[in-house]
Amino acid sequence: MYFNIDADKNTTYDAIVIGSGISGGWAAKELCEKGLKTLVLERGRMVEHIKDYPTAMKNIWEFDHRLRDTKEDLKKNPIVNRCYAYSEATQHFFVKDEQHPYIQEKPFDWIRGYQVGGKSLLWARQTQRWSEYEFEAPARDGFAVDWPIRYKDIAPWYSHVERFAGISGNKDNIKNLPDGEFLPAWELNCVEKHIQSQVKKSYQDRQVIIGRCAHLTKPNEIHHQQGRGQCQARSLCERGCPFGGYFSSNSSTLPWAAKTGKLTIRPNSVVNSIIYDEKLGKASGVRVVDTNTKESIEYKARIIFVNGATLNSNLILLNSTSNRFPNGLGNDSGVLGQYIAFHQYRGQGGATFEGYTDQYYYGRRPTSAFMPSFRNVEKQETDFLRGYMVAFSAGRGSWQRGSKPEAFGADFKESLTHPGDTWGIYIQMQGETIPKKENHVRLSKDKTDAWGVPQLITSIDYDENDSKMMKDFHIQASEMLEKAGCKNISMFDSKQAPGLDIHEMGGIRMGKDPKTSMLNEWNQLYTCKNVFVTDGACMTSIGNQNPSLTFMALTARAANYAVSELKKKNL
Numbered sequence: 335m336y337f338n339i340d341a342d343k344n345t346t347y348d349a350i351v352i353g354s355g356i357s358g359g360w361a362a363k364e365l366c367e368k369g370l371k372t373l374v375l376e377r378g379r380m381v382e383h384i385k386d387y388p389t390a391m392k393n394i395w396e397f398d399h400r401l402r403d404t405k406e407d408l409k410k411n412p413i414v415n416r417c418y419a420y421s422e423a424t425q426h427f428f429v430k431d432e433q434h435p436y437i438q439e440k441p442f443d444w445i446r447g448y449q450v451g452g453k454s455l456l457w458a459r460q461t462q463r464w465s466e467y468e469f470e471a472p473a474r475d476g477f478a479v480d481w482p483i484r485y486k487d488i489a490p491w492y493s494h495v496e497r498f499a500g501i502s503g504n505k506d507n508i509k510n511l512p513d514g515e516f517l518p519a520w521e522l523n524c525v526e527k528h529i530q531s532q533v534k535k536s537y538q539d540r541q542v543i544i545g546r547c548a549h550l551t552k553p554n555e556i557h558h559q560q561g562r563g564q565c566q567a568r569s570l571c572e573r574g575c576p577f578g579g580y581f582s583s584n585s586s587t588l589p590w591a592a593k594t595g596k597l598t599i600r601p602n603s604v605v606n607s608i609i610y611d612e613k614l615g616k617a618s619g620v621r622v623v624d625t626n627t628k629e630s631i632e633y634k635a636r637i638i639f640v641n642g643a644t645l646n647s648n649l650i651l652l653n654s655t656s657n658r659f660p661n662g663l664g665n666d667s668g669v670l671g672q673y674i675a676f677h678q679y680r681g682q683g684g685a686t687f688e689g690y691t692d693q694y695y696y697g698r699r700p701t702s703a704f705m706p707s708f709r710n711v712e713k714q715e716t717d718f719l720r721g722y723m724v725a726f727s728a729g730r731g732s733w734q735r736g737s738k739p740e741a742f743g744a745d746f747k748e749s750l751t752h753p754g755d756t757w758g759i760y761i762q763m764q765g766e767t768i769p770k771k772e773n774h775v776r777l778s779k780d781k782t783d784a785w786g787v788p789q790l791i792t793s794i795d796y797d798e799n800d801s802k803m804m805k806d807f808h809i810q811a812s813e814m815l816e817k818a819g820c821k822n823i824s825m826f827d828s829k830q831a832p833g834l835d836i837h838e839m840g841g842i843r844m845g846k847d848p849k850t851s852m853l854n855e856w857n858q859l860y861t862c863k864n865v866f867v868t869d870g871a872c873m874t875s876i877g878n879q880n881p882s883l884t885f886m887a888l889t890a891r892a893a894n895y896a897v898s899e900l901k902k903k904n905l
Contacts, residue, residue: 347373347598348900350620350635352605352650355452356882357869357889358641359583359591360495364893365639366591370900373598373633374588375622377642378448380601381427381455383584387574389423397422416834417445419456419572427455427572437778439793443833444645450601451584452643453836456572459548459580459700461501461883462723463492465510467711468877475710475719478673478769478875479845482855485512491887499581499886500557502701503546511543511706511879518551519544523695525687525728525757526703532818539708540814545701545725548581548883560586569698580700602626604785607654608638608663608865616864616905617663623785637864637896637905640842641889644674644870645775648841649790651867652777664852664859670842671776673769675876677837678800681763681807683825685815686756687728694730694753702727707766707878709806718802722765723878724811730757759820763807766878768799769840794832837881839873857892864905868892 348370351361358374365372380386394400401422403415411431414420420428429446436444447453466485473480489512496515503516522530522544530542549565550557562578562585571580578585591597602625609632611618619634640647648671654663662670702725709721731754773795777788808825815823832838845851848860857872859865868889870881877884899905 344598345631345633347371347633347635349373349637349639349896350375350633351639351641352620353452353641353643353646353869354450354583354588354599355447355641355643355869356454356457356583357885358452358639359454359587360886360889361639361641361868361893362591362597363587364890365897366594366596368894368897369594369596370897371596371598372591373600373635375603375605375620375633376448376450376452376599376601377604377625378450378452378601380599381449381451381574381584383578383582383589384576387576388426390570390573390576392423413443414445416443416830417836423570424456424572427574434783436789437781437791439791440795441831442792442794443831444792445833445836446643450588450599451582454582455574455584457882458880459571460880461496461499461546461548462879463512463514464488464877464879464884465512467510468875468879471720471877472875475714477719479843479847479850481874482844482846487855488884488887488891491891492883494890495883495886497554498556499548499586500550500553500562501546501883502549502551504544506541506543508541508543508706510711514546516546517554520547520551520699520701522703523728524690524693525759526726528687528690529726529728529759529815529818529820530703533705533814536814536817537708540705542703542705545704547701549700550579560590562586565700567698567700569700571700604787605642605650606630606785606787607650608640610654610656610658610663610862612656612658617862623787625785628785636900637866639889639893639896640865640867640871641869644838644841645790645792647867647869647871648775649777649787651842652775653788659861664862664865666861667849667851669850670852672771672774672841673843674773674775674794674838674840675767675769675873676794676832676839677835677876677878678765678767678796678804678832679762679835680796680800680828680830681722681765681804681811681825682828683761683808683811683815683823685759685761685820685823687759687818687820688756689819690757691755716802716806718799718806719768720766720803721878722763722803722807724761724763724807726759726761728757728759730754759815761811761815763804763811764835764878764880765800765803765807766876767796769843769875770797775841792833794838796832837870837876839870839876839881842867842871843874844872845874856895857888858896866892866896
C-alpha cells in the first residue's frame, strides 16, 4: 500500500489527526472515508505493514542474545525494560528511556511506541465493551464527574468498530460485560474449564469466560478486503504480524484510509502545539517540529483530532497557550492535566493443580480466562469504590522445564517428550482506580526535550482505595482457587509503579459541565469547537475493562459527528 508522506508541498487540509495509533488510525479511516483530505502527524518513523516488521519471522537462535536482556540495555533503559513486550525482538518499536525524557515527581513508568501505528503494534489486544454500570458509576458513587453519554450512545459504535477490526469471543450474556459482534472464540483448556465450572457452582455473581480479543479466528469478507488473514496463534504479536491476524493501525485502518486517496501521513513530526486563532475563535492548525531537520512547520485544517496517547495529548494541550488560553487550549475549567487514572495490576498470584495428567492442549492462544467484575456493580458493597476484572491461565509444564539431573542420552531425550505432572496457574487483577485531582501531569518550567517542547512532569500514585481493592482480590482469588481444588496458593503485591499497566487515562475529560470538564458528549472541546480529543485522555473514569475498544468507538462516533457538523458549516 502506497502512503503519501510528502506533506511539505501542501500545508492545508480538511482535517489533521495527531497520532497514528489505535484511535488516530480510526480517526483517519472515518474522516478519509467521508471525503476529507486528512493529514496524519506522527512523531516517530514510518512503519509499513509487513515491510517494516524485521523480526516477525525470526527464530530465537537468530538473535545475537537469544532474546535475553543485556546488562548494558538494562542499565540504559530500566523503565522500558519493565514492559513484558520489550525484548531484543521488539525494542525498535519502543521509546528508549533517554529518547524522550520526562520528570517523575512520583514513580511512573511511561511506556511509549513512537512510530506510524504507535502502540497498536504492541498492545495486548484484549477488547471488552463497557456497560451501563461503568458510565453511571461516577454519578452514582460520587467521584469524578458524570459522563455526558451512556451505553446506548456508544453501543452502535462498538458494533461498528468490532465488525471492521475483528473481535473473537462468545455471547456470554453478562449484564456488566455486554456482548458484541464476534468471530468464533478461542477455547479454555481443561483445567481452566474445571475452574470455570467450580466458580459457577460456588458463586452466583461470578462467571468465567474466554477472553475477547482483536484476533481474526475466522476472517469475514471485510477483513479479506483489508488484506488480512487468519491469526496463526504464533504468540509473536508484538513483533508485528505479517498475516494481519490481529488488529493494528498498520494492517487495517491506515491502509483503508490510504485507499481513498485522501490520506497523507507525515512521520518524524513532533507536534509542538495547536494554533488558536483569536479572531476566528477556533483552532487554525498545528505547529510541528521535523525531527530530522528541526525545522518548524505549520499545517492548517478545519478540524483537528488529538490522538497522541493520553499523556502526550495532555502535553500538547498544556503547551498550546495563547492570550485566550494562557493555561492550555480549552482549559477554562482548570482541570487540564488533572484526574489522571490507570488500571492497577499489583494484585497477582499463583497456584498448582494436580490432575488431568491425561490431557494437554495444542498450540498457543492470544487471550486467557477472564472473570468480569463482581464487586460494587449495581451498588456499593465493600469498603472500597468500584471493582476489578480477574484474568487467569493454566498451563502444564513442557519440555522447557528441563529434565531430571541424572538423565542422559536417550533417557534425557525421552524425558523431554513428556509434559510435567502438575499444572501451574497464574492469576491477576485489573482494578479500576478513581480519578483524583492530585493525580496529574504538568509541564516543566525549565526543562525541554530535544525538540524544544517542555518536558512532562508526572505526579501519579496509588491510594488507600487501591490497597483495599488489592487485598480484596487476594482474598477472593485465594478462595476461588481453593474451592476449585488448587494447591500451593500464593498471592503477592507486584509493587509495580503506575504506568506499567499502559492504561493511563484522563486529563482532558468529558463531562456535562464546561466548568468542571474539557470535552462535551462528542469529544469536542467546549471552548474550541473544532478540536476533538478521542484517545485515553478523554476518559472521565476508567472502568475495569481493557480500554482500547472504547477509544476506537468514541473516535468513530466523534469523527462522524465532526463531518456532519462541517457539512452544516458549524465548524
